[in-house]
Amino acid sequence: xxxxxxxxxxxxxxxxxxxxxxxxxxxxxxxxxxxxxxxxxxxxxxxxxxxxxxxxxxxxxxxxxxxxxxxxxxxxxxxxxxxxxxxxxxxxxxxxxxxxxxxxxxxxxxxxxxxxxxxxxxxxxxxxxxxxxxxxxxxxxxxxxxxxxxxxxxxxxxxxxx
Numbered sequence: 549x550x551x552x553x554x555x556x557x558x559x560x561x562x563x564x565x566x567x568x569x570x571x572x573x574x575x576x577x578x579x580x581x582x583x584x585x586x587x588x589x590x591x592x593x594x595x596x597x598x599x600x601x602x603x604x605x606x607x608x609x610x611x612x613x614x615x616x617x618x619x620x621x622x623x624x625x626x627x628x629x630x631x632x633x634x635x636x637x638x639x640x641x642x643x644x645x646x647x648x649x650x651x652x653x654x655x656x657x658x659x660x661x662x663x664x665x666x667x668x669x670x671x672x673x674x675x676x677x678x679x680x681x682x683x684x685x686x687x688x689x690x691x692x693x694x695x696x697x698x699x700x701x702x703x704x705x706x707x708x709x710x
Contacts, residue, residue, distance in 0.1 A: 568690025571655030577685055578649075580692040581660065585642050591634040593627060601686065601695045612703040626697070639669040645678075658685040667709060678705040 569576050580599050587596035604623040609616050621629065634640075646663040660683040667676045684696030 569687060569692065570690070572651050572658050572685060572687050572692065573655075574649050574651070576692050577651075577658055577660060578647075580685075580694070581647075581662070581683070584694070585644070588630075589640050589642055591637065591640065593630065593634075597623075597627065599692070599694055600697075601688070601693045604693075604695050604697060606696075607698040609698070609700040610703055611700055616700075636670050637668050638672075639667075639674075641667040643667075656687045659683070660685060669710075672710075673708060674710040675706050676709045677707075678702045 584596055584599050587593075587599075600623055602623060604626075605620065606623060606626040607618060607620050608626075608629075609618040611617075643665045644662060645665055648661045649658055650660075651658040660681075662681040662683065664679045664681065665676055666679050667674055669675075679702070680700040682696070682698040683694055686693050686695045
């Protein structure tokens with residue numbers, strides 16, 4: 549019985565190492581970002597946070613024609629921010645319009661620039677807004693993680709859609 553448990557543990561560890569990435573690719577980055585997008589749409593904090601490093605820094609900017617206001621926070625602060633925001637949100641649809649991935653030659657880090665249109669429903673009112681995201685990606689022990697997240701929310705693009 550003990551030998552069987554040891555053998556099964558070894559197989560699990562080997563299986564984990566086989567799926568570990570040796571380099572960042574557009575495919576494994578896109579897969580991670582898609583998982584984060586789906587988790588955000590479903591307001592699933594647990595599913596979202598497993599793709600972020602605990603030391604991830606976050607920068608959120610609200611921008612319109614006349615001014616911009618930026619708030620910088622730790623990842624824990626960002627989770628608190630989302631928890632408060634998500635309490636009011638009935639639905640959250642995120643549509644990726646454009647994505648550019650720049651992978652460093654060593655394959656260990658990347659910078660992703662994404663344009664999305666986010667449609668939020670709050671109090672029965674749906675609003676679509678353009679958001680420009682910049683995401684820093686790191687490969688840590690064969691897994692793809694987000695270590696920097698910046699979102700510039702273009703308030704002048706917000707438009708009621710219902």
